[in-house]
Amino acid sequence: MRKVLLITGASAGIGAATARLAATRGYDLALNYNNDRAGAEAVAKDAEAAGARTLICQADVAEPEQITHMYQQVDATFGRLDALVNNAGVVDQTARVTEMTHARLRRMFDINVIGAILVAKEAVQRMQAQGDGGAIVNVSSAAARLGSGGQYVDYAASKAAIDTFTKGLSDEVAGENIRVNSVRPGLIETDIHAKGGEAGRAQRLAHMVPMQRTGSAGEVADAILYLLSDEASYVTGSMLEVTGGR
Ligand code: NAP
Numbered sequence: 001m002r003k004v005l006l007i008t009g010a011s012a013g014i015g016a017a018t019a020r021l022a023a024t025r026g027y028d029l030a031l032n033y034n035n036d037r038a039g040a041e042a043v044a045k046d047a048e049a050a051g052a053r054t055l056i057c058q059a060d061v062a063e064p065e066q067i068t069h070m071y072q073q074v075d076a077t078f079g080r081l082d083a084l085v086n087n088a089g090v091v092d093q094t095a096r097v098t099e100m101t102h103a104r105l106r107r108m109f110d111i112n113v114i115g116a117i118l119v120a121k122e123a124v125q126r127m128q129a130q131g132d133g134g135a136i137v138n139v140s141s142a143a144a145r146l147g148s149g150g151q152y153v154d155y156a157a158s159k160a161a162i163d164t165f166t167k168g169l170s171d172e173v174a175g176e177n178i179r180v181n182s183v184r185p186g187l188i189e190t191d192i193h194a195k196g197g198e199a200g201r202a203q204r205l206a207h208m209v210p211m212q213r214t215g216s217a218g219e220v221a222d223a224i225l226y227l228l229s230d231e232a233s234y235v236t237g238s239m240l241e242v243t244g245g246r
Contacts, residue, residue, distance in 0.1 A: 002052070004078040005228070006030040008061055008119055009088030011039030013190030014139060017217035018085055018224050023047035025225055030055045030074045030081075032088065053078075061088045061115030062107070071122045080130055083228050084123040086116045086162075087139040091155050091196035105154050112158035117165055120180075124173055133177030135228045138166050139220075140182040142243045152196070159184075163239050170237035179236040181227045186243030188215045210245030 005022050009015040011033035019029055020043060029052050033040040037058065044054040055077040059070035074081060089112045092104055120136055127134030141159040148156035163182055170180035187209060193201040202214040223242045226232055 002026050002028045003082035004028050004030065004074075004080055005083040005085065006032065006074060006081060006119075006123065007085040007087055008032040008116075009034070010043055011036035013192060014185065014188065014217045014220045014224075015085065015087040016043045017221040018087065019043045020046050020050070021218070021221045021225050022228075023050035023052035025229070026051075027083070028053040028078060030057055030070075030078065032057050032059055032061070032070060034058065034060050034088070060111075061119055062110035064118055067115070067118050067122060071126075075126075081123055081126045082130075082134055084120065084134075084136045085139065085224055085228070086119055086136065088115065088119075089139060089158075089192075091192055092152055093197045094151050096150060097153050100154055108154045108158050109161075112155070113161045113165075116162060120165075120169060124169070124178060127178050128173070128176055131176075134179070135232075136169070136178065136180045137224045137227045138162050138180070138182040139224075140166070140184045140239060142184045142186045142241065142246060144184060144239075146246075166239065167237050174236055179227075179232065181232070181235060181237065182239045183220060183223050183227065184239055184241050184243065185220045186215060186241070186246045188217060188220055188242075190217055208246060209243070213244060215242060215244055 005027040007015050010019045010031035040056045057070045057073045059066035140162045143156035144159035144163050166182040187202040206214050220242050
């Protein structure tokens with residue numbers, strides 16, 4: 001039987017690459033997006049061609065009632081949930097802490113932290129009720145340990161919160177065979193850099209990477225699919241670096 005995987009932020013970048021790969025690995029997919037319906041539809045089309053059943057579910061993860069509605073759709077379509085990739089996230093314009101507004105900090109933490117925790121909460125509730133385990137991968141960032149001073153400390157702090165949440169939640173649910181891990185991507189070629197106001201950011205900083213190059217969304221997807229898989233059956237509470245050594 002195909003497992004059911006929910007991916008938040010599946011319309012672009014790492015989430016889209018993860019969805020396309022997961023479809024080829026035997027998962028049925030609930031594909032969340034916020035604004036980019038066309039992106040989500042293109043992913044769904046490819047996933048269905050690979051044999052997956054798909055559900056496209058719009059929800060802003062910063063809005064708790066939209067998370068509830070998303071899960072209602074997942075329940076109605078699939079009736080179960082085996083895995084979650086908590087991937088939806090944002091950066092913001094380069095700024096120093098002295099320039100950051102309350103509104104900016106609220107948006108960053110509402111999406112990257114509170115949204116991710118609420119999405120995981122609903123997933124765990126379903127996995128516990130099913131009683132046969134599950135796997136969650138939270139998408140963190142190398143920024144969690146680099147701090148991103150002079151760029152976006154608020155983003156780095158939000159990802160550090162995700163790592164701490166990963167460890168704590170993994171301890172809470174390990175006895176129920178629900179594994180919780182995070183990946184920490186480094187400089188990955190996606191549109192997130194353009195959305196943060198600097199399209200060429202990953203290329204500009206590539207020289208700082210020991211491997212001397214940026215990574216692809218597909219390389220992060222490979223790591224996520226490993227952590228979801230039975231090959232990682234004894235891996236929980238871990239943070240897997242996907243950074244080219246940075
Ligand atoms: P991306 O290409 O900009 O994609 C972001 C995805 O998140 C989109 O599908 C977007 O949906 C979704 N999203 C954003 N805000 C949302 C919200 N409020 N509710 C629901 N979905 C929302 O970015 P990416 O590079 O793939 O990033 C994916 C994750 O990797 C993020 O958590 C990011 O922090 C992390 N990461 C990325 C890098 C990198 O270098 N790219 C490095 C480290 C960590 P819509 O477009 O439909 O709104």
